[in-house]
């Protein structure tokens with residue numbers, strides 16, 4: 366599995382707000398649950414789970430917490446991938462008495478991106494509270510979400526809550542990098558353990574704050590699909606004193622120029638159309654009118670053209686491909702025998718790998734420049750913006766953050782939901798902890814979240830779990 370962008374970044378791209386709800390005091394968990402939530406976050410941040418270290422220690426820590434909270438041994442599974450013994454998955458089930466529907470599965474990755482002590486002003490693997498912020502690797506992506514989900518499970522258990530359908534949580538490995546992706550492996554080898562009618566992924570979606578104001582709450586229903594091609598030109602080579610017209614470096618350069626100029630056709634989905642409709646309320650003038658136009662079919666090409674000029678909306682309108690690496694030649698005084706480049710694409714879920722490859726080949730229009738796939742796509746369809754489910758989520762959002770609008774959205778980055786969607790399970794990104802559009806440090810140095818927003822998030826995670834666990 367290729368290194369993928371944190372889906373959380375996509376949520377932060379939602380809108381540049383002109384009008385938005387002013388933050389109000391939100392309900393918080395009882396003091397004892399706040400203390401537990403802090404303790405769980407400190408414990409998880411304190412365990413280094415970068416790819417090299419693995420997730421086994423964190424999974425064991427969660428297992429111990431769940432046992433202490435009264436979950437039965439038979440409802441907790443700690444599984445390691447045989448070829449990767451330090452990459453562990455911890456799956457826990459809260460049972461219904463007489464299930465009214467298929468289970469709901471939460472997927473929560475435990476791994477984090479590398480963090481070097483010398484780059485940070487604090488120790489990345491110690492939770493540090495400073496000036497109203499929690500610092501630490503994973504504080505944003507996504508140990509705060511892991512801790513919030515874990516705290517909710519423990520709290521519901523203590524309160525004697527029995528859901529109407531089984532609630533399953535899988536804490537997993539290798540979302541950020543590596544070839545031991547937890548959800549992918551669990552679906553392949555332990556489908557029965559995690560099979561569900563619905564997936565909630567707190568690593569995506571959610572709300573962001575801009576200039577002190579809350580923007581909309583995004584429910585991630587889809588994401589752009591990741592695929593990477595290699596473009597390669599070759600020749601027999603020779604002495605550089607005798608240049609020949611078929612020079613692979615020139616051919617490749619020309620091909621890449623054509624890729625840069627090529628624009629894929631505009632393609633909207635139910636998710637992006639309703640996203641544009643909702644975002645139009647935060648825009649003004651021509652931009653607002655263009656966004657409203659994009660919420661309708663057939664596509665208004667003049668509106669699409671104007672929105673294509675804006676970095677915040679352009680990638681939502683179409684598949685994009687960009688050259689990301691280049692190499693070629695073997696000596697400064699020899700004609701090159703080979704030149705190649707990586708072309709990284711993010712596809713609208715309607716597009717296919719074969720279709721995008723064919724369009725690139727047509728744009729390049731040089732049979733001597735060969736395209737091959739180096740990171741194949743995992744096709745993942747849109748999860749439908751189901752009105753009944755959205756109404757229930759909106760109710761919980763309103764209870765925690767009154768006045769905040771709920772909208773579906775497509776992530777530009779990728780999340781583990783591609784695996785559950787590809788397996789046919791509708792999957793929704795619902796992160797609990799709000800971030801700041803202008804202070805996003807996921808994957809970066811001095812990663813942090815605001816302390817008050819963490820506790821609000823813990824309360825939200827609890828309310829969502831309780832609401833969705835009721836009825837069917």
Ligand SMILES: [Zn+2]
Nearest residue numbers: 371506507568
């Ligand atoms: Zn993440």
